[in-house]
Amino acid sequence: MKYIDEFRDPDLAKKLLHRIEQRSTRPVRLMEFCGGHTHAIMRYGLRTLLPPTVDLRSGPGCPVCVTSNADLDWAIALSKVPGLILATFGDMVRVPGSTQSLQDAKAGGADVRMVYSTLDALKLARANRDRPVVFLGVGFETTAPTIAAAILQAQAEGLENLSVLSLHKLTPPATRAILDSGEIALDGILGPGHVTTIIGADAWRFLPTAYGIPVAVAGFEPLDILRAIADLVEMIEDGRPGVSNSYARSVTSAGNRKALETLERVFQLDAADWRGLGLVPLSGLSIRPEFAPFDAARLFDIDPGPLREHKGCRCGDVLRGTLSPPECPLFDRACTPMRPIGPCMVSAEGACAAYYQFGRDNP
Amino acid sequence: MSDKVILLAHGSGGRLGQELVEKLFLHFFDNPALLQLDDSAVLDLPAAQSATYQRRLAISTDSYVVSPLFFPGGDIGKLAICGTVNDLSMSGAQPLWLSAGFIIEEGLPLADLERIVASMAETAAQAGVQIVAGDTKVVDRGSADKLFINTAGVGLVPPGVVIAGDRARPGDLVLINGTIGDHGMTIMTQREGLQFDSPLASDCAPLAGLVARLLAALPAGTLHCLRDPTRGGLATTLNELAARSRVGIEIEEDALPVREAVRGACELLGLDPLYVANEGKAVAIVAPEAAEAALAALQSDSYGREAAVIGRVTEAHPGRVVLHTTLGARRMVDMLVGEQLPRIC
Numbered sequence: 001m002k003y004i005d006e007f008r009d010p011d012l013a014k015k016l017l018h019r020i021e022q023r024s025t026r027p028v029r030l031m032e033f034c035g036g037h038t039h040a041i042m043r044y045g046l047r048t049l050l051p052p053t054v055d056l057r058s059g060p061g062c063p064v065c066v067t068s069n070a071d072l073d074w075a076i077a078l079s080k081v082p083g084l085i086l087a088t089f090g091d092m093v094r095v096p097g098s099t100q101s102l103q104d105a106k107a108g109g110a111d112v113r114m115v116y117s118t119l120d121a122l123k124l125a126r127a128n129r130d131r132p133v134v135f136l137g138v139g140f141e142t143t144a145p146t147i148a149a150a151i152l153q154a155q156a157e158g159l160e161n162l163s164v165l166s167l168h169k170l171t172p173p174a175t176r177a178i179l180d181s182g183e184i185a186l187d188g189i190l191g192p193g194h195v196t197t198i199i200g201a202d203a204w205r206f207l208p209t210a211y212g213i214p215v216a217v218a219g220f221e222p223l224d225i226l227r228a229i230a231d232l233v234e235m236i237e238d239g240r241p242g243v244s245n246s247y248a249r250s251v252t253s254a255g256n257r258k259a260l261e262t263l264e265r266v267f268q269l270d271a272a273d274w275r276g277l278g279l280v281p282l283s284g285l286s287i288r289p290e291f292a293p294f295d296a297a298r299l300f301d302i303d304p305g306p307l308r309e310h311k312g313c314r315c316g317d318v319l320r321g322t323l324s325p326p327e328c329p330l331f332d333r334a335c336t337p338m339r340p341i342g343p344c345m346v347s348a349e350g351a352c353a354a355y356y357q358f359g360r361d362n363p
Numbered sequence: 364m365s366d367k368v369i370l371l372a373h374g375s376g377g378r379l380g381q382e383l384v385e386k387l388f389l390h391f392f393d394n395p396a397l398l399q400l401d402d403s404a405v406l407d408l409p410a411a412q413s414a415t416y417q418r419r420l421a422i423s424t425d426s427y428v429v430s431p432l433f434f435p436g437g438d439i440g441k442l443a444i445c446g447t448v449n450d451l452s453m454s455g456a457q458p459l460w461l462s463a464g465f466i467i468e469e470g471l472p473l474a475d476l477e478r479i480v481a482s483m484a485e486t487a488a489q490a491g492v493q494i495v496a497g498d499t500k501v502v503d504r505g506s507a508d509k510l511f512i513n514t515a516g517v518g519l520v521p522p523g524v525v526i527a528g529d530r531a532r533p534g535d536l537v538l539i540n541g542t543i544g545d546h547g548m549t550i551m552t553q554r555e556g557l558q559f560d561s562p563l564a565s566d567c568a569p570l571a572g573l574v575a576r577l578l579a580a581l582p583a584g585t586l587h588c589l590r591d592p593t594r595g596g597l598a599t600t601l602n603e604l605a606a607r608s609r610v611g612i613e614i615e616e617d618a619l620p621v622r623e624a625v626r627g628a629c630e631l632l633g634l635d636p637l638y639v640a641n642e643g644k645a646v647a648i649v650a651p652e653a654a655e656a657a658l659a660a661l662q663s664d665s666y667g668r669e670a671a672v673i674g675r676v677t678e679a680h681p682g683r684v685v686l687h688t689t690l691g692a693r694r695m696v697d698m699l700v701g702e703q704l705p706r707i708c
Contacts, residue, residue: 004630013690043635045692222690348633358694360683 007221008044016226017049024053024233029185031178031321033171034192035062035349036220042358044222054229057184057321058351060174060276061192063139064091065319065343065350068273071167072097073304075136078165079110081300085128087121088136090114095343098308118150125154125162134296137166142194144168144285145259148266151287151294165296166287169272171195172203173283177274179211184321188232191217193224193247198263200255201245208241219247266291275343276316315342318351325355332356369471374501387477388497391484392463396495404495406460408519419522421456423447424515432475432509434553436545436565437642439512440479444486445569445642446593447516452574453589453645455526456518461487462496464513469504479510490569492516523583530587531608533678536654538647540573540667541566542620543597547639548628563624568643573664577647580660585653590646595699598637600646601674601684602698612684614674614696637686638699648676 032038038058041047047056060066076097079086086102093102093112106112115121121135137147147164154162171192179186191204196217204215214235218228224246231244245251263285272284287295312330317323325331325344335341337353344350372379389398396404427443437445444461451458463483467476487494545566552563570591577586588608592600597619605612621636629636643666649657654672661667684696 004626008689010690043694044690045688045694046690048692048694049690357697360695360697 004221007219007223009223012223013049013226016223016230019230020054020226020233021051023230023237024051025237027053027055028187028233028236029055029057030188030190030229030232031057031059031186032190033059033061033175034190034195035065035347035351035354036194037061037190037192037218037225038351039349039354040220040222040225042354045358046222046225047359050229054233057186057324058318058354059178059321060274060319061140061171061195062319062344062347062349062351063143063169064089064095064347065315066169066174066274066276067092067095067138067167067343068275069098069309070273070304070307073307074302075165075167076100076102076105077302077304078134078296078300079105079112080108081132081302083131085111085113085124085131085133086136087113087115087124087133089116089138091347091349092136092138094340094346096310096341098304098306118146121162122150122153122159125159126157129159129161131161132299133162134300135162135164137164137168139168140171140192140195141198141263144267145198145256145263148262151266151291152262154294155291160293163294163296163299164287166267166285167272168267168285169274170269170283170285172199172206173280174274174277175207177277177280177283178320179213181320186213186321187236188213188241189215190225190228190232191215193217193219193250196247196255197250198256198259200253201243201251202253203255204243208243212241214241214244216244217247217251219250274319276319310341313342315344315352318344325352326359328352332360367473369467369469369473369476369501371469371501371503374467374499380499383499387480388499391480392487392494392497394493394495396460396493397497404460406495409459419520421451421454421518421520422515423450424513425450426511426513428508428511429550430508431550431553432479434549434565435563436549437567438479438482439510440481440483441486442567442642443512443514444483444490444492445567447514448490448492448569448571449591449643449645451516451518452571453526453591454518454520455524455574455578455586455589456520457575458490458492458516458518458571460495461492461514461516462498463494464498465500466507466511466513467499467501468507468509469501471509476510486569490571492571521578524578524586525584526586526589528588528590528604528607529609531604531610531612531648531676532587532650533610533676534651535587535648535676536651536672537601537612537614537674537676538649538654538657538661538670538672539592539597539620540570540645540647540661540664541643541669542622542625543592543641543644544621544625544629544636544639546642547596548625548634548636550640551632551634552628563622563628566641566643568666570643570645570666573645573661573666576664577657577660580656581649581653585650586647586657587650588646588648592641592644592646594640596636596638596640597644597646598635598684598696599699601696604646604648605684606682608676609681611677611680611682612674613677614684614686616686616688618671618673620669620671637696
């Protein structure tokens with residue numbers, strides 16, 4: 001298949017692996033920011049092919065996983081407002097909040113609808129003009145522009161019953177927070193391909209300049225990832241940290257201007273509450289006051305009830321890269337995809353789910 | 364009756380219901396047992412066979428709620444015949460008789476029902492089965508989604524044939540009769556919101572003939588397991604077989620037959636063809652000495668042209684399925700867990 005097979009070519013993969021083996025003289029710890037990368041790495045068995053000097057840690061790049069219990073509780077309580085329809089991406093419904101999940105709320109009568117895109121949320125709002133429809137805005141720079149566009153579309157149509165609960169988060173501030181904490185020593189970052197398509201590779205320049213570590217932006221095919229790892233190993237070995245882009249078919253230096261403009265029109269920088277990182281200043285997106293009629297956080301007065309964290313759940317540590325999923329005492333014991341305790345075991349981008357699904361034999 | 368729709372009265376046991384039975388069901392499912400119109404069908408085991416078949420029956424039932432009702436490669440009626448015929452076939456049985464129960468939502472166009480019933484009749488004829496009993500219920504608008512069908516089936520198991528999920532042995536080879544994921548991806552792409560132009564078609568097919576061919580070609584006792592990888596796809600079926608037989612299964616990514624369009628659609632939607640449903644596929648686990656004959660037998664059938672040996676049974680890692688990837692790595696292939704999928708069968 002064109003544009004796919006080229007990026008899974010076994011001979012090219014062998015060459016890249018050889019290049020990594022040749023250049024890697026000392027142990028390096030690299031963080032793949034993005035949960036999509038963790039899944040690709042596990043799905044293609046890349047960890048089993050890399051030399052032992054290369055240690056890969058998954059990072060906070062799973063939007064569902066980094067949603068805090070407090071925010072999730074608020075959304076669950078919101079779903080119980082009589083007559084309200086809560087539209088959400090599928091992954092979110094199974095994540096346990098303090099006392100229940102959206103799935104539990106749905107079983108108890110809440111109208112929770114799984115949608116594939118914001119277009120579905122717009123359709124829902126048009127079809128149910130007499131009911132409030134709230135879209136649960138969970139995501140990074142990748143999804144935020146589409147949600148901004150939906151808000152603009154709703155405004156243009158006079159669709160007054162649609163609003164968004166914006167829990168959007170930004171990836172560079174989270175990376176800074178991890179590095180600033182000094183909790184884990186990282187030698188390089190595998191940059192998120194989809195996010196960087198929007199924000200541009202230049203948005204990561206602070207990593208070599210301020211932190212002295214290289215970043216390699218990667219796509220999600222095996223060769224994309226191996227090439228990025230090879231670039232990182234070379235930059236580390238050469239002592240020349242920089243920004244490499246092995247995903248040039250999608251990522252430019254400046255990013256997607258149109259998407260960023262749309263995003264900036266509707267959203268403003270705000271503090272965000274991250275699972276694992278806590279409250280990080282200027283790391284989230286809230287809806288600008290001029291779009292207040294579309295901001296569920298302003299429209300609804302919700303009591304989410306008492307906050308409770310799950311005893312023993314180490315998702316926060318997994319998201320900061322300080323713990324590998326199989327090291328969690330609950331992994332594959334109390335916590336499985338069938339009965340998840342933390343979000344990292346639920347989401348299609350969650351690190352624990354990836355290790356569970358693909359790597360229980362060779363973690 | 365093309366401009367007409369199903370009314371609640373069609374299910375009330377009155378004249379309209381009678382008309383539906385006579386003009387539609389009896390017309391298409393024409394056979395002596397059904398035409399008796401008694402409360403149950405009374406059937407004689409095929410005389411020549413009853414002695415040799417040792418009176419071993421296979422029974423299976425399944426309900427079909429696929430949406431949309433019509434899709435490239437089939438419709439809910441064809442699916443309802445194939446699904447039950449294939450379940451019977453997977454025990455090595457020769458399927459003979461089916462029942463069909465219809466739960467119809469008020470307002471279903473009669474023309475749609477007629478098309479579906481005609482398709483059932485055609486598929487049943489192809490599979491060599493008769494629909495000998497039936498039932499129709501009509502429910503209020505909103506109480507069902509257009510049409511649900513249940514079929515149950517009875518088949519006869521030939522003597523000496525013992526095929527079961529717990530019979531895979533280390534050293535056995537794993538075969539499949541063709542490409543995976545066709546049915547599931549066809550339905551996914553037909554759904555509202557996911558429609559795009561692609562040359563996909565469901566693989567929905569009755570496999571009674573293919574299984575008969577396989578049984579005829581193999582020495583007795585060498586066909587150990589047969590299973591149709593429907594919901595949950597090939598990955599789930601292999602996991603079930605590995606668990607039931609307490610063996611490991613290793614498959615080769617290179618050897619898996621997947622149509623280009625299916626791969627493309629899967630890439631686009633972030634799905635793995637290993638987990639996508641099939642409706643005309645059978646996984647066969649056979650003793651190593653019978654593998655060549657099994658492959659030849661499958662490939663000689665019109666539903667097995669693209670058959671392939673895809674893996675082998677191991678003593679190592681019992682209960683687990685491992686994939687050797689194209690890149691030379693190995694990874695676990697787990698059961699499908701809680702994926703959000705539309706109704707596909």
